[in-house]
Amino acid sequence: MALALVVLPFAATAQTATPATSPDADVTRLDTIVATPARGNQNLADVYGDVSVISKDQLQNAGATSLTELLSRQPQIQAYQQGGPQSLSGLFVRGASPQQTLVMVDGQRINDPATGSTYLSAIDPTTVERVEILRGAASSLYGSDAMGGVINIITRSDGQDKPLSVFGNIGVGTHSLFKAGIGLSGASNGWDYRLAGSYASSDGFNATRNKPGTFTYNPDRDGYEQASLSGSLGYTWKPGNRLGVSFYNGYNHGDFDSGVYDRNTFGIMRQQSVAVTSNNQLTDWWESVLHVSVNRNMYDARASYGDSVIGSIQRTYSWQNNFRLNQQNKLSLVLERKDESVFGTTTYEKDKRHTNAVGLIYRGDFNRHHIQASLRNDNTTGYDDKTTGSLSYDFDITSEWSAGVAANTGYRIPTFADLYTPLSFGYQGNPNLKPETSRSFELRTAWKTEDSSASITAWQTKYRDLIDGYVCDDMFNCTSENVDRATIRGISINAEHRFDQTRVYAGADFMNPKDNESGKQLIRRARQVYRVGASHTFGQASIGADFVHTGTRYDDKDNTREKRLGSYGVLNLRASYAFSKNLEAQVYWNNVLDKKYETSYGYNTEGSNVFLNLAFRM
Structure with a gap:
């Protein structure tokens, strides 16, 4: 850490608000508005904490x-996938499990309460x-599940005046991939609007490997729509x-393997959600924000041995009051209710629950000193009632260099499956499960000029x-129990620099995700991840390359040799030409070197593949 601080002013990367992230990361625009870090709209340049944004251009050019x-290429995020892009997946933010990271669409949580x-x-x-x-525990802002961080997927327009824009793409690729999309957006005379749709299909590749201890292998291809x-x-x-x-409606029909004879x-x-929001500036110092949303998840598995459906409906009602006490002090009062219900082929002993919450958020800016606190x-x-809190302090050392410190607590309510699964097959x-809890502490520093930036976060x-979902006694009676403790320490260093039309970036995450009871490495989490890349624009053409190396992981708690997931490096290339x-x-061209690797034991990942795309904007 000391060595990194010495060289920091000469490095080049993403600031705390926008760490060096994925390919084609844009220079941060001062008018980029974010809503997640303090549950209210603010310029990204004014945000303090470990926050970044994947921009509209990056998403539309994701190929x-x-x-x-795309998320797994961001700093401090790792992922696993059980086969191709049509399969179940999970994200680890700062080493927290997928169930410990809150994922939202337009501020509406989409974590399935049945399974997480x-x-x-x-x-x-x-x-x-x-x-x-948003990296780091945010339960004091959003409640349960936000122990590792928050990922907020925004579908709505930012409301700023802009002319009508029509955009779309059509492309083909390896494994008979076809993908097309079209959308429009704009704002004028007080109205703002956005509509986007897409379709994709592929023959896919074989999702599973024939490995010891697995029973799902089938040599066929697993395609999707x-x-x-x-x-x-x-x-x-x-x-x-x-x-x-705003609304979102997503559908995926994907093959999976369940044995050689099936x-x-x-x-x-x-994945479906709809939200209605009313922002009202009642006085020059009081803003009221009413938010009502409904989210519906469902996974329907079809196999010869039987069908299985699991789903949930979540309704959220919130009233947030933002008070500007004076030029330096702002205070928000949040009142929230969440109703959860689950459905499917499994009948749980209880299938509904409710959460009532009240929260306070304070933001103070005093010249070079910045404080944010939440409860x-x-x-x-x-x-019983669960109270969580957070306190963050940032200091502007110079106009280009800042440092900060934060501490927070988090928690996660067990899922319906953990609590109420009826007796079946032992x-x-x-x-009687208790909620999982966490205590976090972080240090960060960032340096930014017009062409260079750098950040370090520890x-x-x-x-x-922590809940172990499958604990068995000597008679092989199994259940879920609170049995584990864990400690995760990490440091993330990122750098970026622009030379006229050339951009280079580099980053590294070092992490020790340890099970306190056994001293073993937590499952599916690597100790090191390295990222490096460059892009260059000349005239109407551009080229770029990105390389990510991920260290060794294990797919079991005992870190056995049989369940060791080897380290791997993936090289991706891209190029474009603007006709107009x-x-x-x-x-x-992804996975150029055709690297064979696993992010989940017994499941394949895609080899070398190419995608050709034609994009238009009007």
Whole structure:
């Protein structure tokens, strides 16, 4: 850390607000508006903490890259996938498990309360406006699940005046991939609107490997079809007063393997959400924000041994009051209710629960000193009140260099499956489970000029009462129990620099994700990840290359040799040529070296593949 601080002013990377991230990261625009870090709109340049944004341009130029893969290229995020882009996946933010990271669409949580999963495969990046990433525990802002961070997928327009824009793409690639999309957006006379849709299909590749201890292998190809539609409509009748509605509907029909004799297995994912928001500037010091949303998840697995459906509906009602006490001090009061219900082929002992919450958020800016504090109390059916808090302090050392420190607590309510699964094949849920809890501490520093930027973030998170979903006694009676503790320490260093038309970036994440009881490495989490890349624009053409190296991981708690997932490096190339300001041809060559690797034991990842795309904007 000391060595890094010495060389920091000579490095070049993404600032704390925008760490060196994925390919084609744009220079941060001062008017980029984010809503996640403090539950309210603010310029990205004014945000303090470890926050970054995947821009609209990056998402629309993602090619055949899935949202899971795009997120895994960001600092401090790792991922696993059980086969191709149509399969179940999970994200590890700062080493937290997928169930410990809150994922939202337009501020509405989409983590399935039945299992804790998120169906990211049903979301096409090209139908999304932007993705906001908040690293570090945020339970004091959003309640349960936000122990590792928050990923907010925004589909609505930012409301700023802009002319009508029509955009779209059509492309083909390896494995008979076909992908097309079209959308429009704009804002004028108080109205803002956005509508985007996409379709993709592929023959796919074999999702599984024939490895010891696995019973799902089948040598066939596993293809998929995906369709997405998102939109928003808003009206601002005077400054600070807007009524808006947004929706997302994602569908994925994907094959999976369930054994050599079962050749017609597939799963259907649905990710649907709709939200209505009313922003009202009641006085010059009081803003009211009413938000009502409904989210529906479903996964329908079809196989010869039987069908299985699991789904959930979440309704959220919130009223946030933002008070500007004076020029330096702002205070927000949040009142929130969340109703959860689950459905499917498994009948749980209880299938509904409710959470009532109240929270306070304070932001103070005093010349070079910046403070943000939050406190929240949640009351969930069957549990006592849970209070979480956060305190962050940032200091502007110079106009280009800043440093900060933060501490926070987090928690996660067990899923319905953990609590209420009925007795089946020797397994039964445990209704006496306690919530998982965490305590985090982080240090950060960032340096930024017009052409260069640099950031270093170090953190430590201690977890208690972690839930082991499958604990068995001597009689092979199995259930879920709070048995584990873990400590995750990490440091992330990122750098970026621009030389006229050339951009170079580099980053590294070092992490020690340790099970306190055994001293072993937490499953599917690597200790090191390295990123490096460059892009160059000359005339109407551009080229770029990105390389990511991920260290060794294990797919079991005991870190056995049999379940060791070897380290791997993936090289991706891209090029484009603009025929005009409205039409551009793009080519993506992913996994150029055809690296064979696993992110989940027994499951393949895609080898070398090419995608050709034609994109237009008008």
